[in-house]
Amino acid sequence: MQKMPQWADVFLIPVISLLIATFLSGLVILAIGENPIEAVKIMITGSLASTYGWGYTLYYATNFMFTGLAVSVAFHARLFNIGGEGQAALGGLGVALVCLSFDWPHWTLALPAAIVGGAIFGAAWAAIPAYLQARRGSHIVITTIMFNFIGAALLNYLLVNVMRPQGAMDPASARFPDGASLPTFQDMAGIFGVTMFRGAPVNVTFFIAVLACFLVWLLIWRTRLGYEIRAYGHSETAAVYAGISPFKITMIAMLISGALAGMMAINNVMGEAERLVLNSVEGAGFIGIAVALMGRSHPLGVALAALLFGFLYQGGAELSLWSSIPRELIVVIQALVILFTGALDNMVRMPLEKAFLKFGKGGA
């Protein structure tokens, strides 16, 4: 028996969780002696009132769509990939190697190559934990955490000792060639003679992220492989009876997940920084967890949640500029969203289910 109509499950619960998280964040702002209404006003003006603000909001949302999809695909196979941070960092390495290896004549040639580079490196970084989970039974959460740290150390070594151009002081790779420079929304608006999105980093990768959302939806709900991934996620024993190989599904789901996380690098490394810097991911891999939980692992939900977090990120940056509330408030909000949509899901769900049962009886 279904305790709740489906719309309540996919819509009402995330919204209620979000409201609780927002309310608690408001209390935090009150507690440090600031005005929450004023704070929300600053955030909205800073992120949504100008095309510049939108340019940043969409730029962050692009990152979060990739990492959110990465976590979602693994979630469907009931694997918790907490290593998006490391996979995205390695993806950055792949993108940087592609961009630097060749004097690209035009971005339309560089972009597909960079996508492949980022995806392969991201997938490779997910492959070892996936193999250890599938063959050796090592817990994937622990191994992916370990791989985040190993990846950070590896990149640190490469940027300080290997990829840094001679004479440069900061640990970063050389600039990418001009032919690998992706058009930003500003450039695109310029074609039509309009000045919009001035100075904002949002670029053509945004469309790739939207396309990725659609492709993931197609994969999970419209293909045989997606069916196998979901079946394995619902019940491993049932999947084995149906002739689905756990090894194959674990590997494929994690490789896709890692590839999606790695593809984030075309946005932040190729699109924005145009060189590989230390800690280029800046926590976006972890935000993917919040985005996937909030979006209920559905690509549409992920896209909406990514937009919300893009807004929070840009708004949070503005907040620290125009008030004395530090940027870390966004980390608190992110934690509360993860807490209420993920860990304390039942706390919201149980009373709601009761209410629906009661209401349903009264109506009948």
Added chain:
Amino acid sequence: MDFLTLVQILDSTIRLATPLLLACLAGLYSERSGIFDIGLEGKMLAAAFFSGAVAFQYDSVWIGLLAGIGASMTLSALHGAASITFRGNQLISGVAINFLAAGLTVVIAQDWFKQGGRTPPLEGPARFQPIDWPGAQAMRADFLAARAENPDHFSLSPIYFDLISGHTILVYIAILAVPATWWLLFRTRFGLRLRAVGENPEAVDTAGVSVIALRYAAVGICGILCGIAGAYLATALQAGFVKDMTAGRGFIALAALIFAKWRPVQALYATFLFGFLQAIALRPNAIEGLLGFKVQVQLLDALPYILTVVILAGFVGKAIPPRAGGEPYVKER
């Protein structure tokens, strides 16, 4: 590498291993009872901030320690509520706790002290001071005098006055916590039940013992130990709280826990090994002198994680976690 350098490296090994050991034992209680805890990092960070801030406010390190333990236990209670009462995902709850601590400590520190997310430097009674063992000072003076006369003077006395003596009380507490944990887990009824609840909660429930109460107790002990670990960071190892000062120590402790295969004495060895790696990473010249070639600092940073993955992969012995770990207990099934 001469003997004195070795003693100094081992001395910093003890200092750096202490927070790892406390956090590792904290995780041991929790995971032995069947509650995964990847929120060790967050609990330590919250404890580090509140111990530093309160110790500064009241100019007393002991009140600071209590505040740190209180902060850590609050997060433990949250983890318990999410993973025991509401049967949520323990891993997701741990992730949330890490972010909650990372964000809240800076937000509150900025509001409280307005120094960019740090506490003012602690001094005097607001910090744990080193304890000198009897005769240690005299021995050090003798050694230095003999050394001044003859630069090749050699004696084993630095082991006593540098390595054993001269640490803060929390270091000795951490080391004593190892036999205490062993005794509690393997020689008491509480310990037997705690281990049983992590392996087979149904059996414990059938015997009429509350699974919920045992798991809350384990999570509570975990909170206390993480609290001490965090307080050590801010009030003993360093003089005050700085943003993100745990720097991944909670995860190294988690790695050490797997490396030790969830056993207390082995936890001591594992954390001291990882502490040693951190200590030699601070002295790259000493390793170069010893091995004759340069070892990259980044490799030393990554080594605890690499070793843990190797252990987890089962190539060197097999690390098998408690069987009921990560599973919320549902009574009516």
